[in-house]
Amino acid sequence: MRGRSILCAFGLITPLLAQAQAPQKKDSLAKADSAARADSIALVHELEKELGKPAGDSGAAAQTPPHASGGYMNIGFVSLTDAGWSTEPDIGSLERGDHDPQVRGFTIPNTELALDGAVDPYFKGFSNIVFKLDKNGETGVELEEAFVLTTSLPANLQLKAGQFFTEFGRQNPQHPHSWAFVDQPLVLNRMFGPDGLRSQGLRVSWLAPTPFYTEALLSIVNSAGGATSSFRSEESPEIHGGRATERAVRGLQDMLIVPRLATSFDLTETQTLLLGASAAFGPNNSGSSARTRIYGVDGYWKWKPAAAQQGFPFISMQGEALLRRYDAAERVSADVPTVTLPNETLKDRGAYAQVLWGIKPRIVAGLRGDWARGDDASFDSELRADRFRVSPNFTWYPTEFSKFRVQYNYDDRKEIGSDHSLWFQFEFLLGAHASHKF
Amino acid sequence: MNLHRIATLALIAIAATGSSAAAQLRVVATTPDLASLAREIGGNVVNVTALAKPTEDPHYVDAKPSHIVTLNRADVLIEGGAELELGWLPPLLESSRNARIAAGARGRIVASTGVRMLEIPTSFDRSKGDVHSLGNPHFLADPVSVKIVARRISDHLAQVDPRLAASYKANLVRFNARIDAKMAEWQRQLAPFRNAKIVTYHKDFVYFANRFNLEIVETLEPKPGIAPSPAHLAKVIGTMKAENARVILVQPYQNRRTAETVARQAGAVVLDMPQQPGARPNTGTYFDMMDYLVTTLAAGLRGQK
Ligand SMILES: [Zn+2]
Numbered sequence: 196m197r198g199r200s201i202l203c204a205f206g207l208i209t210p211l212l213a214q215a216q217a218p219q220k221k222d223s224l225a226k227a228d229s230a231a232r233a234d235s236i237a238l239v240h241e242l243e244k245e246l247g248k249p250a251g252d253s254g255a256a257a258q259t260p261p262h263a264s265g266g267y268m269n270i271g272f273v274s275l276t277d278a279g280w281s282t283e284p285d286i287g288s289l290e291r292g293d294h295d296p297q298v299r300g301f302t303i304p305n306t307e308l309a310l311d312g313a314v315d316p317y318f319k320g321f322s323n324i325v326f327k328l329d330k331n332g333e334t335g336v337e338l339e340e341a342f343v344l345t346t347s348l349p350a351n352l353q354l355k356a357g358q359f360f361t362e363f364g365r366q367n368p369q370h371p372h373s374w375a376f377v378d379q380p381l382v383l384n385r386m387f388g389p390d391g392l393r394s395q396g397l398r399v400s401w402l403a404p405t406p407f408y409t410e411a412l413l414s415i416v417n418s419a420g421g422a423t424s425s426f427r428s429e430e431s432p433e434i435h436g437g438r439a440t441e442r443a444v445r446g447l448q449d450m451l452i453v454p455r456l457a458t459s460f461d462l463t464e465t466q467t468l469l470l471g472a473s474a475a476f477g478p479n480n481s482g483s484s485a486r487t488r489i490y491g492v493d494g495y496w497k498w499k500p501a502a503a504q505q506g507f508p509f510i511s512m513q514g515e516a517l518l519r520r521y522d523a524a525e526r527v528s529a530d531v532p533t534v535t536l537p538n539e540t541l542k543d544r545g546a547y548a549q550v551l552w553g554i555k556p557r558i559v560a561g562l563r564g565d566w567a568r569g570d571d572a573s574f575d576s577e578l579r580a581d582r583f584r585v586s587p588n589f590t591w592y593p594t595e596f597s598k599f600r601v602q603y604n605y606d607d608r609k610e611i612g613s614d615h616s617l618w619f620q621f622e623f624l625l626g627a628h629a630s631h632k633f
Numbered sequence: 634m635n636l637h638r639i640a641t642l643a644l645i646a647i648a649a650t651g652s653s654a655a656a657q658l659r660v661v662a663t664t665p666d667l668a669s670l671a672r673e674i675g676g677n678v679v680n681v682t683a684l685a686k687p688t689e690d691p692h693y694v695d696a697k698p699s700h701i702v703t704l705n706r707a708d709v710l711i712e713g714g715a716e717l718e719l720g721w722l723p724p725l726l727e728s729s730r731n732a733r734i735a736a737g738a739r740g741r742i743v744a745s746t747g748v749r750m751l752e753i754p755t756s757f758d759r760s761k762g763d764v765h766s767l768g769n770p771h772f773l774a775d776p777v778s779v780k781i782v783a784r785r786i787s788d789h790l791a792q793v794d795p796r797l798a799a800s801y802k803a804n805l806v807r808f809n810a811r812i813d814a815k816m817a818e819w820q821r822q823l824a825p826f827r828n829a830k831i832v833t834y835h836k837d838f839v840y841f842a843n844r845f846n847l848e849i850v851e852t853l854e855p856k857p858g859i860a861p862s863p864a865h866l867a868k869v870i871g872t873m874k875a876e877n878a879r880v881i882l883v884q885p886y887q888n889r890r891t892a893e894t895v896a897r898q899a900g901a902v903v904l905d906m907p908q909q910p911g912a913r914p915n916t917g918t919y920f921d922m923m924d925y926l927v928t929t930l931a932a933g934l935r936g937q938k
Binding site: 351408505 | 688
């Protein structure tokens with residue numbers, strides 16, 4: 196095969212050498228052109244041989260080669276194991292995320308089966324099914340995401356429908372395997388709960404026709420469910436301390452509305468900045484007309500030299516700041532039925548900032564600072580107490596398909612004191628290549 | 634008042650992008666080598682942009698939001714295919730919401746289609762490294778493969794923009810003629826080094842070596858995408874000495890220091906051999922780049938004879 200190709204190439208050389216010299220004679224450009232045309236017949240024959248089909252058939256559509264990992268669907272499997280120790284025996288009080296390490300010793304907090312593919316010419320489908328072991332070693336299964344995404348709506352619009360992580364801020368929509376730290380940032384945990392803000396509904400997004408990237412997104416999703424903790428989730432009494440009010444969905448005012456605006460600039464050849472502002476408006480279940488408003492800003496900056504080896508070195512900075520106004524209605528205490536808690540607005544805020552330094556190929560050092568606080572209220576919730584955390588970590592990626600991480604957490608909880616934790620994390624990926632979103 | 638100014642600016646920006654839209658066919662290529670081919674075939678009537686920088690590793694490009702904007706406005710997208718861009722192109726395409734460049738659309742060109750791929754693995758097994766299941770994707774370093782890609786580009790441009798079909802066809806004929814003439818020159822330049830033994834960092838010169846009768850005896854990466862280990866490098870040095878391999882080819886995004894260390898111990902030289910036009914001064918086109926590669930390699934091999 197190799198011999199044959201070489202022969203083909205040589206077969207063309209002689210006539211073409213003559214042709215290549217022809218244009219140098221300035222007076223015979225036209226002649227050269229016709230010579231080129233004559234030679235083109237030979238070329239077309241050569242191409243026919245290379246392509247293995249007649250040159251007349253111009254190939255109506257590019258044939259996309261089938262993806263290797265299987266038929267009509269890409270399958271990916273990501274498994275995460277955590278191991279470690281903390282000075283706090285009740286790890287659950289420190290690490291409140293669903294995919295954070297939950298016990299001293301070993302945990303498998305997140306194993307994802309990710310499926311995706313084109314549904315038809317109009318939709319792409321995604322699904323993420325999560326298996327996890329709880330602190331007793333019992334397996335839990337959750338349908339984390341299942342949605343379709345339109346591929347060809349006019350006017351730069353795009354719809355997403357199904358169950359999905361709401362596009363609020365930067366980290367909320369990311370799956371645990373793309374987090375840069377072992378655990379969820381404190382502020383996201385407080386505002387969105389153990390599993391992030393995730394619900395069923397519709398999201399529309401519009402890519403603005405500006406010279407730089409600007410995208411406006413609006414999600415309209417259910418305000419009740421397991422992962423809408425600041426809204427009508429069954430877990431929200433942990434925030435307001437009252438007995439949850441049953442309230443039916445009467446109209447749009449009972450849905451959770453999440454707008455977001457994001458913009459990005461390439462500052463230089465090697466630096467990119469992404470800025471976003473998000474909000475979430477919806478009812479909560481402390482009373483029949485109580486509402487919650489959350490506002491957030493986020494930023495991400497990355498530097499990577501023009502000739503990076505496998506994407507290294509790099510420096511990135513990411514931060515988010517959130518503010519919550521939780522209108523708690525007058526409500527009966529969940530713990531003591533004789534106590535009535537007054538009508539009040541609970542104000543919470545928090546932020547995290549993280550820096551990652553990709554020192555050399557596949558080695559990343561990270562540092563994150565977490566801060567969260569809530570104002571005084573008639574009900575004390577651990578989920579609203581002042582807290583500060585610093586987490587340096589170190590990650591080694593043997594390849595893109597596996598990683599080892601070690602992280603130390605210094606935790607400082609008001610009125611509880613400080614704790615020290617050390618976590619190890621190992622992750623592997625099978626199947627479809629994980630794509631690196633910016 | 635400030636808001637007013639922003640709104641006005643935004644409107645001007647919208648108007649500007651709108652008006653330029655009608656004028657020229659916007660072709661986006663994932664890498665500069667594909668962009669160069671698009672310029673050859675499209676001529677100055679098309680507007681060509683490359684997503685990856687010339688010095689950037691095409692396997693590890695950051696999927697930046699600015700790429701989404703570029704893809705959103707593209708009439709044609711040329712990708713290398715064979716999973717070269719698998720790590721970063723899919724999320725961009727998802728966000729680009731552009732049916733003109735969707736898989737199977739006329740505006741989507743997969744360069745690897747129709748190319749005789751080398752090193753297609755017989756089994757999917759990542760213990761062999763990050764092997765591309767559709768074959769080695771670095772085929773543009775072979776000018777004969779490039780002719781196949783050029784023809785595909787010409788066909789698609791003609792379909793997307795039938796008014797200029799004749800021009801794209803003519804450019805293809807001219808391009809092929811030039812490639813063949815240049816091939817003769819390149820073959821002649823490298824003829825004295827027939828079966829010369831070379832070492833590369835990654836498996837990215839397989840097609841080049843095949844075309845120009847060179848023999849790759851080792852790669853510094855023990856397996857594709859896997860970092861060189863000291864034990865593997867010791868083996869490479871041994872092989873290089875035994876086989877009399879005197880050059881190591883590296884691209885700008887590969888670890889030159891590792892290559893230098895091996896070269897020093899094996900009595901070899903490291904050659905900068907970027908496969909992307911524009912990675913070195915005066916290598917802006919595919920032809921300039923190939924000239925550079927052939928000349929650099931010939932000089933390197935001659936110097937070591
Ligand atoms: Zn490669």
